[in-house]
Amino acid sequence: MLRAYWWKILCFILVMYVCSYGFFVAVPKLDDRMQQTIRNFFFHVPMWFGMMILLGVSLVNSIKYLNNPTPINDIYASAFATTGTVFGFMGLITGALWANYQWGKPWSGDPKQIGAAIALLIYLAYFVLRGSMNDEEKRARISAVYNVFAFFMLFPTLWILPRLTQSLHPGGQGSSGNPGVNGKDLAPSMKLVFWPAVFGWTLLGVWITTLKIRLQILIEKHS
Numbered sequence: 001m002l003r004a005y006w007w008k009i010l011c012f013i014l015v016m017y018v019c020s021y022g023f024f025v026a027v028p029k030l031d032d033r034m035q036q037t038i039r040n041f042f043f044h045v046p047m048w049f050g051m052m053i054l055l056g057v058s059l060v061n062s063i064k065y066l067n068n069p070t071p072i073n074d075i076y077a078s079a080f081a082t083t084g085t086v087f088g089f090m091g092l093i094t095g096a097l098w099a100n101y102q103w104g105k106p107w108s109g110d111p112k113q114i115g116a117a118i119a120l121l122i123y124l125a126y127f128v129l130r131g132s133m134n135d136e137e138k139r140a141r142i143s144a145v146y147n148v149f150a151f152f153m154l155f156p157t158l159w160i161l162p163r164l165t166q167s168l169h170p171g172g173q174g175s176s177g178n179p180g181v182n183g184k185d186l187a188p189s190m191k192l193v194f195w196p197a198v199f200g201w202t203l204l205g206v207w208i209t210t211l212k213i214r215l216q217i218l219i220e221k222h223s
Contacts, residue, residue, distance in 0.1 A: 011207055014200025018042055018193055026189045040098045041190065042197045047091035050202040052154070054084030054209065055123075059151040062144035074140035075216050077147060078130065083209040085123045087201075092116050103168055112169035115157040122150045122157075 022042040029035070058080035065073035095113070096106035107113060126146055133139040162169065186194065 007203060008207055011200060011203035014196045015204055018197040018200055022193045022197065025193050028187045028190075035101075037098055037101045038190075040094055042193050043201075044091060044094040044098055045194070046197040046201045047087050047094060048158075049198045050205045051084050051087040051091060053202050054080050054087060054205050055151055055154070058084060058147060062147040065140060065144045069137070069141065071136070071140070071220065072217075074144070075213055075220070077144060079209050079212045079216060081123065081126060081147060082212065083205050085120060085127075087205055088116070088120050088123070092120065099168075108168065110169055111162040111165045111167045112158075115162045119154050119157040122153050126150050 022039055027036070027038050058077045061073050061077035061080065065077060092113075095116070099108065099110075099113070100106040103110070126143065129146055130139055130143050133142070
């Protein structure tokens, strides 16, 4: 039994560790505005990591469906897309909360914020598309094709275009970023929480998705 549930136990331990030690670990004092809000880094950024991983798994299952059109591949693709999109919204919300302290308001029309909103709208269109068709085979096939398009649209909306324009967000053009919370400059004390946060939140997303898949399979069997 332990072999089957070890990753769920690990998920629980990591999330509890992040939600507790994340509020006590020593963090760098960067400026008067950021102060303790830097701890949001343990929630905001891992949500985007988790989103990319979950949507990546959804992409793989959509491609598998196009090669082997079985209902289970479509169920997996849809379920992982759902959880990934939820993680995306959580990333957007935690980012808005952080921006309220750093930039003076939660939404300033920053290119990074706009790009993230566009990416999520593209995925919302994926669910609208699925809900607009009654034919299961047609819905699964068209959804799979659209899912491939939606995933690759993440790169220009989240990573490429925001870096080509003036942005307040770290990594954007004209932004000096925040020393201590960027890539190789990540403060050593924060690494002790950040990487467990990435793995913990991602595992939680996978756990939620597996429950959704099991529920969907039961619905399919009794419909």
